[in-house]
Amino acid sequence: MKKIKSFLFIFLCLGLAANISMAGSQTEEAARLELKEIQERIDRYDLDWEAGLTSRLLDYTREERSYGFNPPDNYDEIVKQRKVIYPSTWFRDLPEQFNWVDSNKITPVRNQGGCGSCWIFAATAALEGTHWVYRHEALDISEQAVLSCFSAGWGCGGGWPEAVYEWYRDETAFLETCMPYQANDQIPCATEECPTVSQINTWFYIANNVDDIKAAVLQAPIAVCFDVYSDFNGYFGGCYSHYDDGSSPEAGHCVLITGWDDNICPGGAWRAKNSWGPFWGDDGYFWIKYENNCNFGREAMLLSVSFVEIATQSPLPEANLCDEYSLELSATGGNPPYTWSYAGGIYPDGLSLDPEGILHGQPTKSKQYWFNLKAEDASMPPAMDFLWAGLYVADAVCYSCGDCNTDDLINILDIVFLINFIYKDGPAPNPLELGRIDGDELINILDVVYLINYIYKDGPAPVG
Template sequence: MARSLLIFFSALYLVSGLPTGQWLNVSPDEPELKTAVDLVVREYNSLSDHEYVFRQLLITDAKKQLVSGLKYDLTVLLGHTLCKKRRDVIPDNCQLYGPDNPRTVKCNFSILIVPWINETKILHQKCSQESLLRELIDSSSSTESEDELLETITLFKDFMITYNKNYADHEEATRRLQIFSQNRKKAQKIQEMDQGTAEYGITKFSDLTEEEFRTFYLNPLLSTQPQRPMRKAVIPSDPPPAQWDWRDNGAVTEVKNQGMCGSCWAFSVTGNIEGQWFLKKGKLVSLSEQELVDCDGVDHACGGGLPSSAYEAIENLGGLETEQDYSYQGHKESCSFSTGKVSAYINSSVEISNDETQIAAWLAKNGPISIALNAFAMQFYRKGISHPFRILCSSWMIDHAVLLVGYGERVGTPFWAIKNSWGQDWGEQGYYYLYRGSGACGMNTMCSSSVVE
């Protein structure tokens, strides 16, 4: 094992390209960090007088420096396990302690690895029982036990690895852990009150306050500014089929990611136009949201916008470029639209009925629909059919634009299939399933489509 570690660090040293003497932050998911942490945890266990093995719970700070070797400064939270010390014990495989032997320690390590002389040296080790867990207990008004808080910390560690989270320092990591803990309880309350089959819990937004989530990912203009008037759409006279999904019929591009930018309105509109262009021209093209963020002079880029205004902006511009030609940046830049690169255009736009049966009929015949809704339950949504109480997810607080692509039933529960713009690592591969038939979360209040002739 020691030989393989030295070979690993020798290769790492030769290709690192680190500037000598400069400290650089290390991402929690980097393989080199895991190996360095394994070394210091092994050292801690070998030198401590504890009968039981401790294992890593959370890395709150990690830096590296090129000196006479590779130097790492690490702050690691360790947890007491139920494994007694033995030569063959692997700490990460050990169950964490129970209520009768609670213990966590926060340790600062400094480690130097000099691979060409076959040397690994722990330069500094300082561990304190005043751990991050203790800080949480002291600063929280929660009635959680230490066991419950330790479970939260373990989940937070997994969350950081899963979503590649890296915080600036120990204080920021502590703050995010506290928010994460509060959000776990909030998600549980939403779960208890939901009337559908949805599962709520840890998502990539679990370390954000409600205010941060709304600021970075939602669109308050949807409920504070009036829509531009549009003509009414003609509703098909035939009843809609029992189920329909435009993903199965070629009219929907892959799920995209708006990033930390309130540009959902642009994604909702481009998704609708992608479907209309496919149905009228026979070609599915991924269109540019960044063009709208940069060149729509009426809407407010990452500050929000309205689909009705975006349609008008596209008509005035002359069309949309492709995603490939005008790629998404996630922030406003100077408009660089070129009429010579237009790949899709629209002729007008229509407002669609707020009757859900009529919405289904129009969708099945004419394509995906741009809609807006109240995103109350979406921060912690994981899967299933979401059905919040109306009072919690009212139609007067519309704050997120999405794309309605289909509808159907799951085990007797009717749903709308909604394409979101938060990436494929959210919800069900980027999709949200919402109860159909009650105007849930105001999904029927702002339905519209472009018209391609």
């Protein structure tokens, strides 16, 4: 079957060679020589994947191959400032196998051609998948519109998915029929007459580990980026991984994770959709091991196309060690009622969060806390929003008004203490609020009477 598929690759890919924008000048002889080198490497390191005469080997020389993940110069600083979420805290158990393809929520495989536009294709595929999951509508969104109209982008020279998300949030998404893909960033922008079909509300940064990415993918397909080595171009099947022999990657590349399988190969693997056409890999898809030596999982972000928005602002109102804390969280949009939960970070000691959105309790430790709160609406699947919440719990000297001698009891001794202070130059209550029994600013006989009534005649409690 693999041989038949190889011949099919050769026939179809050579038939496309006349399309200059989509194919390069690789010769079949050179492609076969490169395939031989890849196969020798697989055999040498006993890797769990197969190589074949793929469209990438047949269509492009090493120099002509474009990928596209090209983040800005201050990328490392940007990553440090991100507030990631930990979706694995949402689930008690993650399934061993899951794939959005099985639910028919993934659009067909596309081909970026000789343009380094994977960053657009991966981000657009994530929007298409998320829109299909939450809006129940299949869309074929135009990558060319971003390539031609997004002035802040890098075009065929590469870019990064978050720049595309910003475009889809601040501008809009158009259909492929509006601006068909031509693998050319010099095509003029022509979207004036095109209707809006989707828009991103926001996105959430996902911690780059297996469980958190799995939990995010359970919500919707997500785009990720990784380091690409030359042998990946010849991937034909199995579970790809790169043996770390000290060689450098050719470039960065972005794809769409559609699912995973813990048992497909030793150690488990991600299932991902590439943007190199259906005649590369496993019908345009590939498996890549969780342990892959390719930094797979970078730039993992969960998109939101449903407009639930947490209205509560961060930082939250300050708390202290003496007073009970209670705050009602609020959200807007979507389909109320909302269900609230904790979604990672350092949660305040002594506080709890009700599903209805009441954050309450008695703080027990003074410090600055930062944690994620999640609001989900009643849709199926739910739309959601997150709040990176700051809460400062201040240290405080706790006292009970009426406990004038600060022995943690309110009794006759406090009456005596108060009389001594007022009439016999005795020590003052510390703080003075302890002796302002009736709530006014004076400490006098009225406070003594108020305290006697409270202790002996079931009068109202001190209010100072």
